[in-house]
Amino acid sequence: MNHYKMTNEKALRYLLAGIASLAVVHALGRFSFTPLLPYFIRDNMLTISQGADLATVNYLGYLIGALLAVRYSGPKFIKKCLVIGLLGNVLVTIAQCFVPQFESLLLLRFLNGITNGIVFVLAPALLLEWFITNNKPQLSGLVYFGVAGGLLAGGLLVDSTATFFQAEQRWIPVAIISLLLATYSITQFVNIQVERPDYKDKDQRLTHNSALFDRRSTPLFLSYIGAGLGYILPMTFLPTLAHDMMSEDSIWITNVWAITSFSCLISIPVWNWIGHRFGDRFALIYTYILQALGVASVLLNPSGTGVIACAILVGNGFLGSVMCTQRLARYFQPHQGPRLSAALIAIYAGSQLIGPWLAKLWIEHGGTLLQSFVVGLGAFIWGLFWTWRTPKT
Template sequence: MVSRTEDSVKQKAVRYLLAGIAALAVVHALGRFSFTPLLPYFIQDKMLTITQGADLATINYVGYLVGALLAVRYSGPQFIKKYLLIGLLGNALITLAQCFIPQYEWLLVLRLLNGVTNGIVFVLAPALLLEWLIMHNKAHLSGLVYFGVAIGLLAGGILVDSTAASFKAENRWIPIALVSLILAIYSGMRFLEIKTQSVGYHDKDSKMISKPKLFDNRSTPLFLSYVGAGLGYILPMTFLPALAHDTISENGIWVRNVWVITSISCLLFIPLWNWIGHRYGDRLSLIYTYILQGLGVAAVLFIPSAIGVITCAVLVGSSFVGTVMCTQRLARYFQPHQGPRLSAAMIALYAGSQLIGPWLAKMWMEHGGTLLQSFAVGLGAFIWGLFWAWRTPKA
């Protein structure tokens, strides 16, 4: 009987993790980051300029911040599933709407709404899964949900490049939208099955028994390091394909497929970061993710060639999800009684630091600088993140 129960829990864990993977693929990889490999094509089609692309990226990150803040409000057990489903299906429908709207002004609105729904789902889906996994003594599997980001990045890059000859301008979103709708429906059906009760809530009225402070001596350095993580990774994850297409003279197969390289690196390293964090501690794993991302951005700054671009793609792509994974688990360890609320606050901070990056890049270019030079902001951010990660207490 015990064995049968354990098998049932394992089957549910796999099923729910697949739902989480699909959800993150829809909102964060396909809905959000497919814009990165699409941007060079939009510029080529004369649909957008590079500065308009920066504006659209910035407004998307503003929406992401708003969505994460909304998730803080709606992370209670009486809200979490409802708003998770609304955000998930809404995000897929917004991606579909982008297939038919080329106007920059309307795209600003859609990218804002895309960011809002992305922020809600990116907070609530992993938080809901983590609570269920903790209840069933399988918290060590929680990092695997971020496979959704890696798989979605890879799928988005392949879909964009493989259909580039078949579509023009706004219609380039069509393959992305179709896949997003299918995955959103599948994921939503699975999330409806999940039953969990977050620690720290009354069963009767779902009000918090207590709300300890989010910032204390242990968690504050972790929060500060996460500011550097958000600001540091967002420039290469937004502009690296555009930089490869327009700045690097060697336009070989590796440079043309830099987004695919980034995605494959992310995919391969997620289980490694999950294992290192579980085996040697998330703090040590977190420190290494900052070092590798900093080296990646430094490579493209000091070696502005195909070698530098590919190195940046591999090192940043392989490490940024590890930063998210390890930070979330460390925070949950430091403050175990407010898991969803803490996750929402962390992502809100991450989102707030992200929106600064594209804005700084745009301002720099408008004042005569180059896109490549703006990557120096990312290097400084990773140094900041490494400093505060080192000061984070050992778990």
């Protein structure tokens, strides 16, 4: 009984550490840039084109970080690299508080992406192995509360402190919260031990001898391209689009990111339950449908109503896509572990890298930000098509 209680206590601490780490690197360090961008534009610190460049270089760094995580996901390196990545991410966020120059921000957003990619791969992968080893796999999906909760906290933090800061100083509240959360996560991660001696040699042979892309998993990997490309335009530019389409005194301008984030937050236990009850493939199909409807709503109804519908539906579905894809892939290839997670994140990062770049090209050739969302709609349809082709068992 004491052992059971101790295991439950460790599970809670480690889960909270994982939640905090994803909040730091992905929600605060990365996606706080989305609600901050309209303020940076208003402060004449950045233009919309420069914002797209910063988003693109950040996603390039994210891709490189995920690929580095493939190399350093082994048991000898995973904790050390996770801690270094988390600490580096916080230091980059702190540095952004003092840097208004666009050229310097390009480097910092690139470094933010690298450290984010490392932590976003290694933290869930390490926790997933620990939860499976301790017979608690149902908790693995809950780590993504860090993304949703951090998105909500970051948006509220940015908007509630907007009147107190200008330009680069708007990063200060984000940096303070990130430092506190990262400190807690690091103190917990250093204590995690994952040992499966009965299977270690077998798992290593299987991992090295097995291909990541096989008949069952290839359609799932292809669908994940649609997930990454589809969600990145709303999650990068939706608040900016709201500023363009609504009057300055509209209550929705300052709340569109909070609505998106809250939709993410409440959807996590729902998709977690649907995936366990009806299967992750079933849940994944409906995450793509909801997100496609969200992007279509703002394209067909370019008004405040369309923006809010997009915020709710895309926010509701995108973390479900991440969670269900990760679990379904591991179900197909249970011996791959962190290597599989890293490959999925690399695909996700590579596809989302294209979105802001395409938006920038479209705007520079006379198009509008809204019209560029057509790319996102097509991406979600692509993801839905390949998910249908993913085997049911």
